[in-house]
Amino acid sequence: MGRLDGKVAVISGAARGQGRAHAVRLAAEGADIVAFDICSNLAYPLTPPASPEDLKETAAQVEALDRRCLSRVTDARDLTSLTALADEAVAEFGRVDALVVNHGIWTVDRNSWELPEESWQESIDVLLTGSWKVQKAFVPKIVAGARGGAVVFTSSVNAVVPQPGAVAYCAAKSGIQMLMKVLARELGPHDIRVNTVNPGSVSTAMHEGGTIERSLEYFPRGLDRGARAALEGSQTLPPSAIADAVAWLVSDEARYVTGALIPVDSGFLTG
C-alpha cells in the first residue's frame, strides 16, 4: 500500500534532477505520473540543457516501479501546449490529484542594473510566469475531480535570502511565494492544498558540473555556499531529500498543511 495509490501526479522539469526524483518517489508511493520538460537549451542559464533521452530515462524509472508514465517534451512557457497536455493526461488517466511545479533555470550574471533585459525576461518567463501557466493548465483538472488534491511549487532559499548576481531568480522565487499563498486561499474551498518546498543547495546539474565555479567567475561575491547552514556535514543535499518533502506534502499526512513555506536546507534559513 502506497500513500498515493490510485492517484495521478504531474511534474514539470521532470527530465532529471529533482523533477526525476519526485517522479520516481511519487511513483513508488503508488501514483501514475505525467512528466514533462523543455529538454532544450535556453539562452542564459549556467546549466547545460536536459535532453529527450533524460526524460525517457525518467519514464523508464517510473515504469520499472510498475506505474504508468505519460512523458512529453513541453515548455512551461507555452500555455497552449500545457493545456493540451492537461487534456491528454485526463484522457489517459481519468484524473489529476497532485501537481509539482518544479521546473527551473538558474542564471547568475551581473549586478541588477547591468543585467541584459533578455536575461531578466527569460528567468521571469520560465520561473514565475511559467509556474503560473502550469497551474493554470492543470489546477482546473484537480478542481474538476472534486476529490481535493495538492499543489507544490519548488521555490528556493533564494525566495528569502538575496543572492547578488541572481536578481531575476530571487525575484521570481519570491513571486512564487505569493502565487502559492493566493492559490492556497483560492483552492481551500476545493480542499486543494498549496505549498512551496524551499531547497538549499541540491546536487543536480543546476549546481554541479562546474556551474557554481562559472557563477563565481561571473560574480565572485555571488555565493556564500552553505556558510549559514545549521546542520554540519550536509551542505549539499541529494534530490531525494527534496522528494521526501514533496511526497509528504502531497500525501494525506499533510492534510492540514497549506499556504506554507517548507525549507529543506539544513537550517540555512535560520541564519
Ligand SMILES: NC(=O)c1ccc[n+]([C@@H]2O[C@H](COP(=O)([O-])OP(=O)(O)OC[C@H]3O[C@@H](n4cnc5c(N)ncnc54)[C@H](O)[C@@H]3O)[C@@H](O)[C@H]2O)c1
Ligand atoms: N539545485 C539546487 O541547488 C536548487 C536549489 C534551490 C532550488 N532549486 C530549484 O529546484 C528546481 C529543480 O531544479 P534542479 O536542481 O533539479 O535542476 P535541473 O537543472 O537538474 O532541473 C531543472 C529542469 O527544469 C527543466 N526546465 C527548465 N526550463 C523549463 C521550461 N521552460 N519548461 C519545462 N521544463 C523546464 C530543465 O530542462 C531541467 O530538466 C528548480 O525550480 C530550481 O530552481 C534548485
